[in-house]
Amino acid sequence: MRECVIIGRPNSGKTMFALNFAGYLGAKSVDVTFRTYDDLMTCRHFSLEEGKRELCGMALHKTRSLQSVVLRMTVGKTAVNFKLTDTCGVSEQIHQDGTIRKGMAQTIALLRSADLILHMVDLSLIGKNLINNTSTIDHEFYNYGIVRKSYLLLGNKYDLHSAKDNLVHLTAAFPKATVIPISALYSQGFKEVKACVARNI
Numbered sequence: 001m002r003e004c005v006i007i008g009r010p011n012s013g014k015t016m017f018a019l020n021f022a023g024y025l026g027a028k029s030v031d032v033t034f035r036t037y038d039d040l041m042t043c044r045h046f047s048l049e050e051g052k053r054e055l056c057g058m059a060l061h062k063t064r065s066l067q068s069v070v071l072r073m074t075v076g077k078t079a080v081n082f083k084l085t086d087t088c089g090v091s092e093q094i095h096q097d098g099t100i101r102k103g104m105a106q107t108i109a110l111l112r113s114a115d116l117i118l119h120m121v122d123l124s125l126i127g128k129n130l131i132n133n134t135s136t137i138d139h140e141f142y143n144y145g146i147v148r149k150s151y152l153l154l155g156n157k158y159d160l161h162s163a164k165d166n167l168v169h170l171t172a173a174f175p176k177a178t179v180i181p182i183s184a185l186y187s188q189g190f191k192e193v194k195a196c197v198a199r200n201i
């Protein structure tokens, strides 16, 4: 089964995207498989509302290991199952918490085998200096992603007023990426994301 992996900084909206995208594809509930760094696997069933309540949040590093759901999408006349995997957010600093350090390592290790990389950026937090500062974790993901080809840059939180003007800075800083502005919270921009996922599963 092909796997789409969602990566990005903590709090960029990865988990919200995973759950609302599942809803957009018609799921009413999800079976989330959690896989820790040392390969311990557990599975839990959530309604989408429960999932958002329990797995999303303002606190940084709410997600600390891999969280996968199997979703189904119709491509042409065929129904195709694919795995959508949410990950521990990655930042530049070496985190003081060992679990989070391992979670970040797990995210990075998964990139090589991913069939599609969905790189989430919080559009409300970036500014025009992004183009000058090329040593951010987002640049690292971008440089890796454009070489890999199956790579999409999602400018999230586009519903926020502060995000609107920043789209131009994101596309200027990452000129070789396909950029889609989305609101994971309000399921906006999902049609374009779905079309790209369909081409890669």
Ligand SMILES: Nc1nc2c(ncn2[C@@H]2O[C@H](COP(=O)(O)OP(=O)(O)OP(=O)(O)O)[C@@H](O)[C@H]2O)c(=O)[nH]1
Binding pocket: 008, 009, 010, 011, 012, 013, 014, 015, 016, 017, 055, 056, 057, 058, 059, 060, 061, 062, 063, 064, 087, 088, 089, 156, 157, 158, 159, 160, 182, 183, 184, 185, 186
């Ligand atoms: N306004 C707005 N808020 C959003 C959007 N997407 C996510 N959020 C909020 O941003 C916060 C973080 O969302 P999460 O989905 O938990 O972010 P994450 O990237 O999974 O974070 P970690 O698991 O900590 O790495 C939550 O309070 C969400 O409600 C969006 O499109 N618009």
Ligand SMILES: [Mg+2]
Binding pocket: 014, 015, 016, 055, 056, 062, 063, 086, 087
């Ligand atoms: Mg998360």
